[in-house]
Amino acid sequence: MSLPPATGAVELSSFKQHVIRLLAQGKRLDGRSFDAIRAPHILHDDRQAAKTNSLLASKLYTDETGTSLGCTVTGVFGPPQSRYPEEGRLTVDVTAPFFPSYSAVQIEGTLHEVARFVRSTIISCLDLAALCVISGEACWVLRVELTVMNADGGLRAAALHTAVAALHNLTLPKARLPSGDVVESRCLRFHRMPVAATIGVSAAAGDMRFLLDTNAAEESVADGVLTVVVDEADGIVALVHHGKFPLLVPALTGAIDMLTSRSATLRSAILKSGNPAVE
Amino acid sequence: MLHRCALQTIASPALTQREVEFAKSAWLAGLRPDQRGAQQLREVKVEFPLLSRDVVCVRCGGTIVTAAIACELVEPFPYRPKHGMLEFSVRRPCTERDSSAKSTELKTLTAFLERLIKNGGVVDTESLCVLPGRRVWSVSVDVTVLNDEGNVTDVAVWATVAVLLHYRRPELTIRGSSVILHPPHEREPVPLSVHHSPLSFSFAVTMNSSDRNKLARHHRDNKELLEVVVDPTFAEATAAASSVVVAVNAEGQVCSVSKSEGHCVHLNELNHCMETAALLAPRVLALIRAAMAAHEVRRQKSLQGQFLWAQKRSGVGRDAPEPETAKKVRAET
Numbered sequence: 001m002s003l004p005p006a007t008g009a010v011e012l013s014s015f016k017q018h019v020i021r022l023l024a025q026g027k028r029l030d031g032r033s034f035d036a037i038r039a040p041h042i043l044h045d046d047r048q049a050a051k052t053n054s055l056l057a058s059k060l061y062t063d064e065t066g067t068s069l070g071c072t073v074t075g076v077f078g079p080p081q082s083r084y085p086e087e088g089r090l091t092v093d094v095t096a097p098f099f100p101s102y103s104a105v106q107i108e109g110t111l112h113e114v115a116r117f118v119r120s121t122i123i124s125c126l127d128l129a130a131l132c133v134i135s136g137e138a139c140w141v142l143r144v145e146l147t148v149m150n151a152d153g154g155l156r157a158a159a160l161h162t163a164v165a166a167l168h169n170l171t172l173p174k175a176r177l178p179s180g181d182v183v184e185s186r187c188l189r190f191h192r193m194p195v196a197a198t199i200g201v202s203a204a205a206g207d208m209r210f211l212l213d214t215n216a217a218e219e220s221v222a223d224g225v226l227t228v229v230v231d232e233a234d235g236i237v238a239l240v241h242h243g244k245f246p247l248l249v250p251a252l253t254g255a256i257d258m259l260t261s262r263s264a265t266l267r268s269a270i271l272k273s274g275n276p277a278v279e
Numbered sequence: 280m281l282h283r284c285a286l287q288t289i290a291s292p293a294l295t296q297r298e299v300e301f302a303k304s305a306w307l308a309g310l311r312p313d314q315r316g317a318q319q320l321r322e323v324k325v326e327f328p329l330l331s332r333d334v335v336c337v338r339c340g341g342t343i344v345t346a347a348i349a350c351e352l353v354e355p356f357p358y359r360p361k362h363g364m365l366e367f368s369v370r371r372p373c374t375e376r377d378s379s380a381k382s383t384e385l386k387t388l389t390a391f392l393e394r395l396i397k398n399g400g401v402v403d404t405e406s407l408c409v410l411p412g413r414r415v416w417s418v419s420v421d422v423t424v425l426n427d428e429g430n431v432t433d434v435a436v437w438a439t440v441a442v443l444l445h446y447r448r449p450e451l452t453i454r455g456s457s458v459i460l461h462p463p464h465e466r467e468p469v470p471l472s473v474h475h476s477p478l479s480f481s482f483a484v485t486m487n488s489s490d491r492n493k494l495a496r497h498h499r500d501n502k503e504l505l506e507v508v509v510d511p512t513f514a515e516a517t518a519a520a521s522s523v524v525v526a527v528n529a530e531g532q533v534c535s536v537s538k539s540e541g542h543c544v545h546l547n548e549l550n551h552c553m554e555t556a557a558l559l560a561p562r563v564l565a566l567i568r569a570a571m572a573a574h575e576v577r578r579q580k581s582l583q584g585q586f587l588w589a590q591k592r593s594g595v596g597r598d599a600p601e602p603e604t605a606k607k608v609r610a611e612t
Contacts, residue, residue, distance in 0.1 A: 113390055120539040235543025241536040
């Protein structure tokens with residue numbers, strides 16, 4: 001799922017025809033080549049005075065076409081889940097309060113799915129046992145709140161990058177439990193650093209072409225949309241494919257190769273803006 | 280069955296741990312805990328229990344899922360005036376021992392069904408439009424998980440596809456802005472326009488590839504470790520390193536691939552999953568078609584029985600106008 005493109009005063013069908021014509025000529029709407037990505041810029045909010053007791057990290061994700069996501073991580077103590085007494089708890093919420101042209105019902109399912117995707121991918125790469133304080137009694141409860149301020153396609157990938165940048169090298173502070181015990185500070189680390197991209201499959205003019213890091217206009221005209229998450233060893237961390245176009249094995253191979261060739265650039269952009277305080 | 284279900288419900292963590300360890304040991308030996316092959320499904324049974332076409336019951340071993348479908352004429356959304364509605368809901372009878380994660384799993388399954396069938400173009404929502412902006416069909420599929428012994432996702436998708444293929448909506452006559460809804464005894468109902476039939480298959484990837492390489496170095500013998508198993512049971516799903524869900528239609532095209540939690544998978548494992556799913560999809564679809572044909576035969580027999588009874592009843596006190604009516608009825612049939 002993706003949010004429909006905000007075309008302003010242009011008719012949506014005319015906009016789609018324009019994008020289809022450009023793709024048939026081998027061009028993209030923003031002038032990129034078919035295998036180019038939009039480099040993310042992640043800003044770190046290090047104002048200590050503005051932080052409350054439970055606020056641990058604050059990030060702002062932007063890229064060249066104006067996608068903007070804010071992420072705040074808050075942590076409190078709480079009991080662990082009964083099914084997993086040795087693990088901490090992690091919740092992800094995605095809200096989009098600045099989209100007046102869409103109805104709330106229309107985008108609620110999309111945001112819930114993005115939240116589920118981000119949470120499951122982070123759980124795959126982050127050991128939740130690091131959040132355990134006392135087995136079965138107390139653990140850290142981290143709450144990741146993502147605010148979509150502007151979206152231009154690739155919402156899953158952007159949300160995942162924002163959350164990973166906020167959680168990587170996150171310092172859980174020294175704190176006191178209600179029972180009086182003092183918990184030492186520790187640093188969260190990802191044992192695998194995931195990078196994601198949305199890849200569109202365009203079957204115009206008979207041949208199959210891949211669009212790396214699609215924007216909203218390309219997602220609305222693409223025959224299939226594929227979200228791939230890979231790690232440093234080029235293993236597939238997560239994969240979501242839906243659409244009317246059947247996914248063939250060469251298409252999947254080409255899509256993953258296209259992302260792995262760009263994953264180092266994405267990973268360095270995310271790691272460069274990690275939390276500065278490393279203890 | 281009941282005893283097994285009771286054990287499943289109140290199983291202690293130690294018992295679950297024993298099952299997990301046994302499953303892992305069996306995989307190392309190239310076997311599965313219930314002696315199935317790596318690419319073998321459990322016994323799949325599809326049946327339509329009622330005479331009406333709107334309820335299906337699918338069993339896969341101990342997992343039982345029913346799907347019921349209903350449709351009604353409603354007013355469309357203002358922003359999509361030419362598209363009908365297609366809604367899914369998945370529910371299960373809950374006991375007080377079920378944790379809150381069960382509802383999360385059901386919501387995930389509902390989102391998966393919606394993404395696969397609604398966004399995948401299985402049922403064209405534009406064909407559900409009757410009068411643009413005023414009257415569209417709203418189709419709702421209600422999936423109920425009666426028993427869960429693993430692999431509920433696949434059985435729910437099979438049940439949904441079976442009920443969408445078999446359902447017939449009432450015939451309509453549109454005159455200007457008025458819509459005449461014909462009951463089934465006036466005109467034959469119309470099937471939904473289903474473009475393709477995706478069937479999903481869940482795969483459990485047994486262990487991480489790096490762990491498998493280490494084990495291959497330790498054990499020099501030629502015993503084959505099971506890498507990917509299809510249709511995992513509850514214990515196998517718990518013991519697996521990760522899971523992949525592949526949806527394939529009858530032509531062998533991959534409609535959806537989903538891999539969310541657990542360890543990384545690689546392209547060869549993913550290709551293996553897709554090829555296995557392409558092999559298994561025609562068999563499950565043949566089972567669904569056979570169940571539809573058997574249900575049709577049962578419906579016809581039942582209707583003929585009712586008609587014979589009415590024919591005998593109408594033969595009492597035969598007089599002059601009755602034979603003409605009987606002839607008309609025979610001519611219509």
